[in-house]
Amino acid sequence: MAATDVDVFSNEEKRSLNLGGHVGFDSLPDQLVSKSVTQGFCFNILCVGETGIGKSTLMNTLFNTMFENEEASHYQNGVYLRPRTYDLLESNVHLKLTIVDTVGFGDQINKEDSYKPIVDYIDTQFENYLQEELKIKRSLFNYHDTRIHICLYFIAPTGHSLKSLDLVTMKKLDSKVNIIPIIAKADTISKNDEAVSEINASMNALLPFAVVGSVEEVKVGNKTVRARQYPWGIVQVENENHCDFVKLREMLIRVNMEDLREQTHARHYELYRRCKLEEMGFKDTDPDSQPFSLQETYEAKRKEFLGDLQRKEEEMRQMFVNKVKETEAELKEKERELHDKFEQLKRMHQEEKRKVEEKRRDLEEEMNGFNRKKVAAETLSLSQPLKKDKDKKN
Amino acid sequence: MGPYYIDLHKTAVQTQQKSLEGYVGFASLPNQVYRKSVKRGFEFTLMVVGESGLGKSTLINSLFLTDLYSLEYPGPSHRIKKTVQVEQSKVLIKEGGVQLLLTIVDTPGFGDAVDNSNCWQPIIDHIDSKFEDYLNSESRVNRRQMPDSRIHCCLYFIAPSGHGLKPLDIEFMKRLHEKVNVIPLIAKADTLTPEECQQFKKQIMREILEHKIKIYEFPETDDEEENKLVKKIKDKLPLAVVGSNTIIEVNSKRVRGRQYPWGVAEVENSDHCDFTILRDMLIRTHMQDLKDVTNNVHYENYRSRKLAAVTYNGPDNNRAAKGPLSTKSPLAQMEEERRDHVTKMKKMEMEMEQVFEMKVKEKVQKLKDSEAELQRRHEQMKKNLEAQHRELEDKRRVFEDERSNWEANQRLEQQKMEASRTLEKNKKKGKIF
Numbered sequence: 001m002a003a004t005d006v007d008v009f010s011n012e013e014k015r016s017l018n019l020g021g022h023v024g025f026d027s028l029p030d031q032l033v034s035k036s037v038t039q040g041f042c043f044n045i046l047c048v049g050e051t052g053i054g055k056s057t058l059m060n061t062l063f064n065t066m067f068e069n070e071e072a073s074h075y076q077n078g079v080y081l082r083p084r085t086y087d088l089l090e091s092n093v094h095l096k097l098t099i100v101d102t103v104g105f106g107d108q109i110n111k112e113d114s115y116k117p118i119v120d121y122i123d124t125q126f127e128n129y130l131q132e133e134l135k136i137k138r139s140l141f142n143y144h145d146t147r148i149h150i151c152l153y154f155i156a157p158t159g160h161s162l163k164s165l166d167l168v169t170m171k172k173l174d175s176k177v178n179i180i181p182i183i184a185k186a187d188t189i190s191k192n193d194e195a196v197s198e199i200n201a202s203m204n205a206l207l208p209f210a211v212v213g214s215v216e217e218v219k220v221g222n223k224t225v226r227a228r229q230y231p232w233g234i235v236q237v238e239n240e241n242h243c244d245f246v247k248l249r250e251m252l253i254r255v256n257m258e259d260l261r262e263q264t265h266a267r268h269y270e271l272y273r274r275c276k277l278e279e280m281g282f283k284d285t286d287p288d289s290q291p292f293s294l295q296e297t298y299e300a301k302r303k304e305f306l307g308d309l310q311r312k313e314e315e316m317r318q319m320f321v322n323k324v325k326e327t328e329a330e331l332k333e334k335e336r337e338l339h340d341k342f343e344q345l346k347r348m349h350q351e352e353k354r355k356v357e358e359k360r361r362d363l364e365e366e367m368n369g370f371n372r373k374k375v376a377a378e379t380l381s382l383s384q385p386l387k388k389d390k391d392k393k394n
Numbered sequence: 395m396g397p398y399y400i401d402l403h404k405t406a407v408q409t410q411q412k413s414l415e416g417y418v419g420f421a422s423l424p425n426q427v428y429r430k431s432v433k434r435g436f437e438f439t440l441m442v443v444g445e446s447g448l449g450k451s452t453l454i455n456s457l458f459l460t461d462l463y464s465l466e467y468p469g470p471s472h473r474i475k476k477t478v479q480v481e482q483s484k485v486l487i488k489e490g491g492v493q494l495l496l497t498i499v500d501t502p503g504f505g506d507a508v509d510n511s512n513c514w515q516p517i518i519d520h521i522d523s524k525f526e527d528y529l530n531s532e533s534r535v536n537r538r539q540m541p542d543s544r545i546h547c548c549l550y551f552i553a554p555s556g557h558g559l560k561p562l563d564i565e566f567m568k569r570l571h572e573k574v575n576v577i578p579l580i581a582k583a584d585t586l587t588p589e590e591c592q593q594f595k596k597q598i599m600r601e602i603l604e605h606k607i608k609i610y611e612f613p614e615t616d617d618e619e620e621n622k623l624v625k626k627i628k629d630k631l632p633l634a635v636v637g638s639n640t641i642i643e644v645n646s647k648r649v650r651g652r653q654y655p656w657g658v659a660e661v662e663n664s665d666h667c668d669f670t671i672l673r674d675m676l677i678r679t680h681m682q683d684l685k686d687v688t689n690n691v692h693y694e695n696y697r698s699r700k701l702a703a704v705t706y707n708g709p710d711n712n713r714a715a716k717g718p719l720s721t722k723s724p725l726a727q728m729e730e731e732r733r734d735h736v737t738k739m740k741k742m743e744m745e746m747e748q749v750f751e752m753k754v755k756e757k758v759q760k761l762k763d764s765e766a767e768l769q770r771r772h773e774q775m776k777k778n779l780e781a782q783h784r785e786l787e788d789k790r791r792v793f794e795d796e797r798s799n800w801e802a803n804q805r806l807e808q809q810k811m812e813a814s815r816t817l818e819k820n821k822k823k824g825k826i827f
Binding site: 090254283334363374377381 | 409411413416418422423424427438460461462483485487488489490492494616639674677679683686689697698701726732735739742753757758765772775776779782790793797804
């Protein structure tokens with residue numbers, strides 16, 4: 001981390017001393033500059049705007065180079081972000097420039113979710129940085145920073161107020177990234193348009209730059225300048241009366257590039273980081289408002305985490321125990337039912353048996369009765385023939 | 395993270411070289427950096443360690459051309475207490491529009507006791523506590539200002555014995571070389587002749603190499619010229635210094651030096667000592683690099699060790715014994731552990747499920763067998779009963795047949811008898827006439 005404002009130490013005794021000669025630490029800024037030139041600089045631009053609105057042309061114009069770009073079709077079924085990285089060299093300064101284009105923005109019929117991929121992309125770059133920052137072994141000083149430093153939001157030069165898509169998107173992006181609204185193709189709106197002042201008012205004094213981009217060169221007078229040639233005149237890109245291109249370039253590249261990078265890191269990234277950490281349950285102070293040390297924080301988190309895992313394990317075991325108990329009870333019930341059923345059958349069977357026995361006895365008795373009758377009848381018939389004979393004798 | 399873009403970090407970044415067709419203006423970036431840094435101001439923390447009486451305060455005053463140490467703010471040799479202290483003082487100095495907040499940390503009492511074992515410990519503790527402070531403020535959820543009070547450089551003063559390093563010197567440097575940039579200096583070099591100094595330096599460097607002590611190394615650059623200078627400096631290590639803020643006239647020049655009966659030892663004369671080399675290196679060319687090395691190397695070492703300890707804390711930390719440090723953050727580590735745990739749980743669940751199913755199957759099978767058995771018995775009994783029934787029926791039928799036959803016979807007999815009796819009766823009646 002870089003040195004911070006000196007006033008931080010205001011509560012510690014600080015003596016101001018005079019030097020008795022040239023010490024030489026006034027070279028410190030040069031030392032710092034030399035180091036950063038050796039490292040190279042990096043800058044990431046996100047261009048948001050409808051297809052065909054002039055994003056690529058403007059980038060080419062700004063950086064005086066033909067960046068590759070295939071013309072995008074209007075028939076994408078979603079919004080796609082296309083990052084491209086270029087190595088540029090000017091004097092002895094290396095710039096790693098990444099331009100992220102939004103393809104398909106504003107082309108769908110339902111644009112409700114159009115802003116989401118953009119916000120996602122921005123968040124992901126923050127997340128990647130955060131992950132690197134949180135690693136145990138990390139190398140931040142040669143990390144390729146892909147966080148978006150500036151978002152150029154292209155507004156269509158309709159001459160009316162902002163479209164609702166623009167409002168929604170800009171609102172979502174506003175807290176995440178530095179935004180510069182740009183009225184594209186400014187050569188299609190006449191000066192002093194209502195739109196410009198209206199937009200001004202609706203965007204809190206943010207000044208949208210009305211720009212014209214061109215990589216073609218046209219001869220004006222005896223100079224060759226970049227311009228767009230129309231039958232009714234020549235729109236000169238670098239003429240401040242014609243458009244704000246110069247102002248934009250001045251602001252973006254020549255004056256504030258470093259500022260924008262710092263803002264992204266110190267404000268937007270910190271906001272993201274803070275939200276993310278809070279979401280994960282990290283706090284800076286415990287209930288008694290004593291600040292946590294990193295160790296304590298991690299230990300606490302870890303304890304919580306392990307406790308969580310333990311609990312889950314317990315839960316699962318318990319669930320099984322319950323399941324087993326339930327099933328056992330079910331099976332026992334079934335067993336009992338079976339038992340009952342057979343008890344009943346047994347009883348029925350006993351009953352039947354008894355009946356059969358009864359019948360048997362009845363039969364037996366009948367048979368006995370019959371036999372007695374038979375015997376009786378026989379004895380009778382034995383005595384009968386005597387009587388007959390007796391009768392015959394008479 | 396949807397499929398909306400190519401993740402620059404997961405795929406190899408393809409950068410294209412592009413040449414510019416005109417002046418763009420980002421060449422002003424260095425200027426932007428310059429301006430910002432001047433506005434912010436700079437800070438530097440320098441630690442000074444050595445036995446008392448080696449001229450540390452004088453050297454600091456000479457380096458910065460100011461009375462950092464004075465009667466009001468005495469140097470460490472005048473503040474010795476019973477134990478080694480680590481104390482710091484801050485001064486604000488300005489030059490050419492550049493503001494520098496300089497913190498000097500000194501260690502009164504170091505090496506002055508009879509038993510100096512562990513006299514380096516308070517120093518190590520101090521350095522670590524500064525790292526800890528920085529780590530804590532870097533890790534806060536709400537980070538605002540992150541004051542950097544880490545030690546950027548440690549000047550270690552070696553007594554000019556002419557023989558070699560003392561055991562204390564070696565111990566100290568061995569323990570601190572991986573925590574801070576150590577620059578060893580030969581103090582009071584004006585007590586050594588050039589030859590003695592040369593010998594002494596060679597001896598010291600030999601011992602430093604032998605004990606594998608890593609003193610601060612000047613970085614190589616792409617610049618030929620600079621590299622030549624760097625090589626020259628390396629040949630003169632360790633630097634032999636003399637300090638003084640007394641102005642003396644020598645050959646009608648006003649110089650800073652030490653007046654002896656035999657002459658003047660000039661501080662800024664490179665034939666007399668290496669003071670200018672030290673000053674140029676420490677302040678004019680490598681101050682930023684010292685800060686960078688502290689931040690990128692020493693601090694990162696401290697941080698990774700600290701976080702590894704925190705991560706691998708806990709009952710299931712058998713990983714601590716395993717291989718090299720993970721590059722993951724403790725959070726990612728926990729994520730991984732959580733994933734492992736989920737897998738483990740799934741496996742456990744599956745196993746339990748299997749066992750459960752098997753037991754259930756067993757029991758159900760038993761129940762089925764039981765049912766089958768009972769059913770069989772019931773069938774058997776039923777069959778028996780039916781057989782008995784049938785038998786009975788048969789018997790009955792047979793009996794009834796017999797009976798009805800017999801009864802029929804009886805009736806027949808009876809009829810016959812009736813018939814014959816009637817005949818008889820009739821005969822009797824008929825015969826009488």
